[in-house]
Amino acid sequence: MTPLGRIALIGNSLPRRCGIATFTTDLQRAIANSRPNLVASIVAMTDHGQAYVYPDSVALQIRDDSIESYRRAAALLNAGRFDVACLQHEFGIFGGEAGSHILELLSRLSMPVVTTLHTVLSEPTPAQRAIMDRIVDMSSKIVVMASKGRELLCSVYRVPGEKIEIIAHGIPDFPFVEPDAAKARLGFSGRSVILTFGLLSPSKGIEIMIDAMPSILKQCPEAVYVVLGATHPNLVRDQGEAYRESLMKRVRQLGVEDHVVFLDQFVDQATLLEFISMCDIYVTPYLNEAQMTSGTLAYSFGLGKAVVSTPYWHARELLEDGRGALVAFNDAPETGRTIAELLTDKPRRQAMREQAYAASRPMTWERTAERYMATFANGRQSHWLNAVARDPMAADASQIPVAPAMQTDHFLSMCDDTGLLQHAVHSVPDRLHGYCVDDNARALLLACALNEPGEQPLTDVLTGRFAAFVQHAWNPDTGRFRNFMGYDRTWLEEKGSEDSHGRTLWALGQCARRDASGARRRWAAALFTEALPIAKSFDSPRASAFTLLGLDAYCAAIPDDRRARDLRRVLADRLMLCLESVETPEWIWFEEGLAYDNARLPEALIVTGLATRNRGYIDAGLKSLRWLMTQQTSPMGHFRPVGTAGFGEQRRPPHAFDQQPVEATATIAACLTALRAEDNAQWKAEAINVFAWFLGSNDLSVALVDTETGSCRDGLHPDRANENRGGESVVCYLLGLAEIRQLARVSVNLTDPVALCAVGA
Template sequence: MRVAYISTYPPRECGLATFNEDLVNALSLNPSYDSKKSFVVALNGSEDLNEHDYPNEVKFIIRQQVQQDYIEAADFINNSEVDACIIEHEFGIYGGDSGVFLLSLANRLKKPFVTILHTVLKEPNFMQQTIIKEIALKSSKIVVMSQKALLFLTSIYEVPKSAITLIEHGVPDIEPTLNNQIAQSELFKNKKILFTFGLISRNKGLETVIKALPAIVVNHPDVLYVVLGNTHPGVIKHNGEEYRESLKALAEQLGVSNNIVFINNFVSQAELHQYLTACHLYITPYLNEAQITSGTLSYAVGAGAAVISTPYWHAEELLAENRGQLFDFKDDVQLSKIINELLSNEAKRQTLKQNAFQYGLNLRWPAIGNIYLKTLEGALIRQKTPDKAIPTILDVENMPLLNLSHIALLTDNTGIIQHARFGIANFKEGYCIDDNSRALILMLMLYKQDKSQISLKLMPVYLGFLQYMQTSDGYFRNFLSFNRNYLDEVGSEDSFGRTIWSLGYLICCSPNNSYREFGKELLSHSVTHFKNLKHLRGIANSLIGVCYYLSAHPGDERFVVEADHLAASLIRAFKNCKDEEWHWFEDSLTYDNAILPLSLLHYYE
């Protein structure tokens, strides 16, 4: 069997890269596998082909945001001697909107392929759902790693159950060592070790464990919380070590800085196994349920660790039947009680460890690799019976490339010019806050989609314009002449609302914390004007902005009250205007009509 693997790959530091390397190694243990003619197609996060020093098995590199690379990768695979392919799917590693560029490769492949879904979303947007449906149509088999993922695929994405195979996440085939150097190290010696590992980012919920430490230290002063792992590269790029430093500050504030240590390192599997077997308790304190697969959790169970976790989807399945203990999301009080009990009850802790270890024997990579090999063999058998050509849902290759040249032409160091004649900027008519707000939203969307450096460059221009147009009382002017003279003292309610929309979206989707805080400052200064809005479109635009803000700060009661007030105004207008034959907010259709129901949809969400 000769296989092409399409995924990230070490030395790139990410969970999929490690998984892919483990899968390659597992399949290579089988006598029917041809290592010499199998290869990896690796995904790079930048446009630099030399970003990583890959090993010899990597024969082709795809730059994430270069669509032509996906097309050429498909041709490279088609012209190779491989029998089948494995595509590992995670929305974030592929280019285009929600990773749509992958379809350029999948739709051109002439070899049968199996797709491993590392993420299956419960509430996908239209593009995400369409991409998964397209991949499922073209794949010989879809592999998921949990029952929950299988349920979502059949019920939400309408993928037939017969097209799906459940293969649990593999774990290293390593036995506990008698001479555990980590356990004997000065750091671990005479300590009760709580342990978490993996790439660090805010969704990991490490602050919950730190908040639990004071109540644990009272009963177990020798406890030490060890956090092993580098900060996620994406977090480093945009926010540096802000999260790690905030965790250290929290520990200092709570008086437990001596009971926590950060090891900023990416260790080998053998060394990681020693950490897992040396710790007293392993903790995954993720913040919400939407984690369909966790490689770190699988590794911990495979190593026979006593695991405590929040009840995210994978944890609920993997830790069932007393293979671990669960605590509620963000509940540091409950966590501290569970930890205190397990550190005091050796028999109960050993039972968890033994149950996890026994289950983990079935997850070791040699056994998992054999299941994948059989799945690939089944794909080859099905390939020999040609089906009718499957129509493409999304023809990505025929989509026009996004071109920002006209926007760049209209933008100077003040903002975007509001009008053009024959494609030439009309400086006589100057700038308006409406268009700069729209431009800011567009740049944020572009950066969210493909990390566009052009959008990152233009963002502060439009944001600076918004700040320049804000009055001392927090309202916004609308028009500015080319020579930077204000043309009005008070802008329209429509332009005010669009500005609030852009600021809310910025706070929700900012590429860095500096822009987010800047946006919060402008938005907070303008809140007092919400109650005075009379025109429905100004109200609706403002409501959308407030809803985006609340998606990032759901507990901000001040903005919850403002959202309720704005929504009530729209609902009241609808009830006052509707009758048996007319279901609308006004007695006629004018402009920006869709904004009105859109705002209430945002509010409902």
């Protein structure tokens, strides 16, 4: 897929006064700064009766009580061709019962939705549960900021674990500093400062902290409790400043008015960081355990402050293992005792600060933006897979999301002036194992595939290198192609396997037919003719199948070569004999066991039958391919290629692992060949379903490919993906991708530049 270019964040925005507005604004800035030329825009929710002067980062606003406003926003987002919409969800900021109006927007979006849940209720009302279920269903990914959120989503809402990402609340990247300088600037020199900041409301537990002050002052007479923050706008609208006044009255009754300071301000980030810098202890005495996220907690923790908190969900996770201190809910004596102990024990307080600061480094907004961008990319892949799952045979191409773009960066990094290297260590080419003709023949096949309309062809120089490798691999003394070459360009054998010879013939046949260079087409035809006769003696069914695929292309390019036509019939009959001698009602295959590149055998029979108008070849190929698909489809319906652990076993169901890209690529090609043979849209659906294996529709729900570089992992183990990304894997992915993109081009209106990248039509 093309790199992400346009992101829309739906939520509150500054200057609206609330935590969601601050979070959305900070996240937008971090995402916008994460990539050059990336556009990150906010769709701001405006509460009824209010008006805000929004910054330029706000592309449009929605009146929370206007259904039409939600619908209009969806239309504008679709027209703006945003790649991903990121919803910031909190009950209370959207109109309708339980915030149901947001569904009007989500249901109309054409792009994938990634939803950040700022609250996950353990006991939702029926209306809240219904809304949450719909939002989860319409989201490609769900983001929560604590493990408890994931736990509740899985247990209460039955959300699949692979759909959930945990991304910590972002924090400014601020240095670890001592508080004295900031205290001096703010007028608190010589005081032990306890701080709470945020919008004032009864759920924050400020009363508990005020009640704890007398016991704190007994041990720390110079202590001061600073309460920084305006009263919550909703509270002001309903009650005015009655709540703040009640807190101040409580302070006076306890006689601590010289030690409690209320600053009725909604401050900008720079001012806020200055206040956090000057405090010795930050306290969050919240009263509700079900507090899933606290931005104030995250910020103070991220600045390396000693934090005392009640054990609401977010605090319990963030402050565990000594990174902070937890006190019981609604317990002023314990709160006072814990704070006093920390204020009088500087070594302990300093150790807590250092531990918190070190633990918070992965939470900086820069790192948070990286996590979100990765989640957006995965969400876009999931959106593609979900669309395929809903209707893989859809007739309307405009309703199918775009296929990945053809990115060849990693492929090119695996090539040098000799050819395509075999292996990689992670994504770094590994020169130790040199080259092989198998991979360079596949690379020549890819070069031919990229000559199709709509693709960017490889350079003539690079295609020439693959051709030169194949030419150099030819050993006229043995009549065979060598296979393995060391990095020092020394051949490690006089001849390769039958399979590598057959695969090289296949590449030469395609080159003779589809190469952009007339001179190279003539070279390929001549070498194909010279290397073909030995194929008559092959024992390997795969070698015969590869050769038949090469003959299909060669005979189309050189139709008068009677010797080639005769050998094509001989090899096809040989495959037919293999099938007839092994087949039973339960085992419809050419061999006693399943191995690698299995689908190439039925594909070879089908293409040969189509070219020669031999219905027997076609029927045998279709029959064996249908049986193979039953062996390669999991109970959940996703593609499960034959695993290498089962190679060599006879008449046994295939092992699930290790799964390799070569099987997926072969199966895509075979299914699309079957589609040519019979007009059955199920073959199209099968091909798309197999391609989805690369993108994460597999046993581990793990993407094998990086669509931004075109790299592909070498396989799928029982517990993880193989992180090495070698030559065979990248070429197999790109060959499969080329087939899927070609399927799209012949299935849609070719005059529509947008539909050209649609898949599944």
